[in-house]
Amino acid sequence: MKTKYSLLIELPITDSTNKYAERNLQKLPNKSIIFAHYQTNGKGTGSNSWHSQKNKNLLLSVIIKQQIPITKQLALLQTTALAIIDYLQYHKIQGKIKWPNDILVNSKKICGILIENKINSTLISTSIIGIGININQTLFPPEINATSLKLLKNKELDIITELFTLKNFIFKRLQTLNNHNLSTEYQQKLYNYKSIQWFKTQYTKFQAVIEGIDEFGRLKLKVNNKIQTFNFKEIEFIL
Numbered sequence: 001m002k003t004k005y006s007l008l009i010e011l012p013i014t015d016s017t018n019k020y021a022e023r024n025l026q027k028l029p030n031k032s033i034i035f036a037h038y039q040t041n042g043k044g045t046g047s048n049s050w051h052s053q054k055n056k057n058l059l060l061s062v063i064i065k066q067q068i069p070i071t072k073q074l075a076l077l078q079t080t081a082l083a084i085i086d087y088l089q090y091h092k093i094q095g096k097i098k099w100p101n102d103i104l105v106n107s108k109k110i111c112g113i114l115i116e117n118k119i120n121s122t123l124i125s126t127s128i129i130g131i132g133i134n135i136n137q138t139l140f141p142p143e144i145n146a147t148s149l150k151l152l153k154n155k156e157l158d159i160i161t162e163l164f165t166l167k168n169f170i171f172k173r174l175q176t177l178n179n180h181n182l183s184t185e186y187q188q189k190l191y192n193y194k195s196i197q198w199f200k201t202q203y204t205k206f207q208a209v210i211e212g213i214d215e216f217g218r219l220k221l222k223v224n225n226k227i228q229t230f231n232f233k234e235i236e237f238i239l
Helices: 017-023 070-090 149-153 159-174 182-188
Strands: 007-011 032-036 058-064 096-098 102-105 108-120 123-133 196-200 205-213 219-223 226-230
Touching (some): 007 017, 017 032, 017 058, 017 108, 017 123, 058 159, 070 108, 070 123, 070 182, 123 159, 182 205
Parallel strands (some): 007 032
Antiparallel strands (some): 032 058, 058 123, 102 108, 108 123, 196 205
16 A cells, blocks of 8 residues: 655654644645654644654654645544554554544553644645654653553554555545545544543533534533533543
């Protein structure tokens, strides 16, 4: 399974691959990949940061320059998340999608996704798909409940080999952006789907059953036998 990319830029160090992609967006072609061995200011969702040791992990951004309907914004996140699930399955590891953009293994974070879109009217003109996957890192800050492929497989992996393996799964999945079964497959891979999970909001903690996501990408929960929807940052998992 081989898929073509236009350009691969390998950086020893950068602030973040997403920021590098944004700064150089005009001159970089469609399907460019920016890969860094270390980030000084890795980006997470919102104001969050992505922590990674030098030369240990996959830190990359993929640039997609094609006219995508704005209605496919959620599908873009779903296809990316499922590509990571495919990649983990290749390693015989079962990953789960923690809404909206983390991938967990055994309830521990192994991957984060950050997609930044440039929107022109009703079209996404450019997407920067940022991905961070823990590969060979074994020590994490105490506040981060994380794991890595090395911890799971008990062996060191070659980062460049893993980069090309992941790339194939990403571009293969991006070809399925219009797949009508995408949401169903995504929901089936959700962490604790149809199970009871503890959550917290700004005001309270509660238990609810995860019922999936709606067409706007909001999390659907059954709370006291009633379906409620929550936007990102309105609610947080308690792991």
